Amino acid sequence: MVGAVLELDVGAPGHGGFCVARHDGRAVFVRHALPGERVRAAVTEQRRSYLRADAVEVTRASPDRVTPPCRYAGPGRCGGCDWQHVRLDAQRRLKATVVAEQLRRLAGLDVEVVVEPVSGSSDGLGWRTRVAFAVRPDGVVGLRRHRSHAVQPVGRCLIASPGVEAVGAERVRWPGVAAVEVIASAGAGERAVIVTPRRRGRIAVPVSDPELAVSFTPLPGSRRRSRPARAGVHEVAAGRRWQVSGTGFWQVHPGAADVLVEAVAQMLQPRPGETAIDLYSGVGLFAAVLARHVGPAGSVVAVEAAASAVADARHNLADLPQVQVRRGRVDAAAVDRWRPAADLVVLDPPRSGAGPTLVAALAGLRPRAVAYVACDPAALARDVAAFAAADYRLSRLRAFDLFPMTAHVECVALLAPDGPR
Numbered sequence: 001m002v003g004a005v006l007e008l009d010v011g012a013p014g015h016g017g018f019c020v021a022r023h024d025g026r027a028v029f030v031r032h033a034l035p036g037e038r039v040r041a042a043v044t045e046q047r048r049s050y051l052r053a054d055a056v057e058v059t060r061a062s063p064d065r066v067t068p069p070c071r072y073a074g075p076g077r078c079g080g081c082d083w084q085h086v087r088l089d090a091q092r093r094l095k096a097t098v099v100a101e102q103l104r105r106l107a108g109l110d111v112e113v114v115v116e117p118v119s120g121s122s123d124g125l126g127w128r129t130r131v132a133f134a135v136r137p138d139g140v141v142g143l144r145r146h147r148s149h150a151v152q153p154v155g156r157c158l159i160a161s162p163g164v165e166a167v168g169a170e171r172v173r174w175p176g177v178a179a180v181e182v183i184a185s186a187g188a189g190e191r192a193v194i195v196t197p198r199r200r201g202r203i204a205v206p207v208s209d210p211e212l213a214v215s216f217t218p219l220p221g222s223r224r225r226s227r228p229a230r231a232g233v234h235e236v237a238a239g240r241r242w243q244v245s246g247t248g249f250w251q252v253h254p255g256a257a258d259v260l261v262e263a264v265a266q267m268l269q270p271r272p273g274e275t276a277i278d279l280y281s282g283v284g285l286f287a288a289v290l291a292r293h294v295g296p297a298g299s300v301v302a303v304e305a306a307a308s309a310v311a312d313a314r315h316n317l318a319d320l321p322q323v324q325v326r327r328g329r330v331d332a333a334a335v336d337r338w339r340p341a342a343d344l345v346v347l348d349p350p351r352s353g354a355g356p357t358l359v360a361a362l363a364g365l366r367p368r369a370v371a372y373v374a375c376d377p378a379a380l381a382r383d384v385a386a387f388a389a390a391d392y393r394l395s396r397l398r399a400f401d402l403f404p405m406t407a408h409v410e411c412v413a414l415l416a417p418d419g420p421r
């Protein structure tokens, strides 16, 4: 069946940058299409219960369809963007539909979702301040094709920020290199590249820029494995300057950090003297904002697993004695062991979400409010269901378009206890 071309009437968007059609009773996940379109789609993958396909011809186009600004977007090409062929406002409606559908299906909730635009990119391009490029064995740089290890060479990535593009990593060859991450901080205007070599030996870095910080990730098995890559940048957000080393986590959209801290503070309404925990705290972004609100009479515990992020957080938050940064894995056992006092919780897990045992342990602390920052709406919906089982209900949801042109969307959810605390 792979390679067959099907005539399809395309339906609603699904979670992952496709729309759903049906063929012979089977679901078909169609990329490069839009709801309401009729397309001819080439099957790219066959599974027992569904097919994947790429729309290769549109016979009835949606009014939301546009010509993709990027020449590398399209069937069989770069897998980085899913919605280049869609008007920006319609992209946000597609994402809102997906978030609402995940909450309905996985948490049994009917929620009206609006995906808010974020300033910093009015045309959906030029926003990505961190880009991880893949490198072919011949040194040519590009981005991965969809669901593939194959590299699509790109002369320029249109969603990359001007600072990333100024490095020009895509326009030179990188022999002996497996991957190059280019970082360009938005506020501080600094640039760094982090190079992953293929093998031991000297690597000549083919871009020259006196302002560029360069570092190498250790090869697997090397004795330097546990040392974090050093080169990094400073970022500016929430009225503060942040040190972010190596590949340490920082939101990639220049408007993201400010918009998220504002949403979290607005939902939690932290009060002077309260206790708070910031789980999956990265370099300390939310801990700083919580600390400012709870003041010197309150306290904040930030927990993060990555050593370099913990070191950055301790540096970044050194002027806030009410914050304690702990290095460790966030899990139910750790929460049960510490039983930290928590009026408030910020929960910002990786894509896999928090999971039901951690959610139950957190609910056991009986915080008056939990702000959940989610990069995956399915994980969010599963965790919202777990909170509901522990008598915490979803009382507010905001969603932000922090990843224009892609199917990704960031949500901030407020969970509060049912009834008196």
Ligand SMILES: C[S@@+](CC[C@H](N)C(=O)[O-])C[C@H]1O[C@@H](n2cnc3c(N)ncnc32)[C@H](O)[C@@H]1O
Pocket: 249, 250, 251, 279, 280, 281, 282, 283, 284, 285, 286, 303, 304, 305, 306, 309, 328, 329, 330, 331, 348, 349, 350
């Ligand atoms: C989505 S980032 C959030 C970072 C931070 N809240 C921010 O907004 O900048 C998730 C963070 O969780 C950390 N992490 C992932 N799994 C973890 C775990 N099991 N325990 C503790 N930290 C973890 C990662 O290193 C990363 O810094």
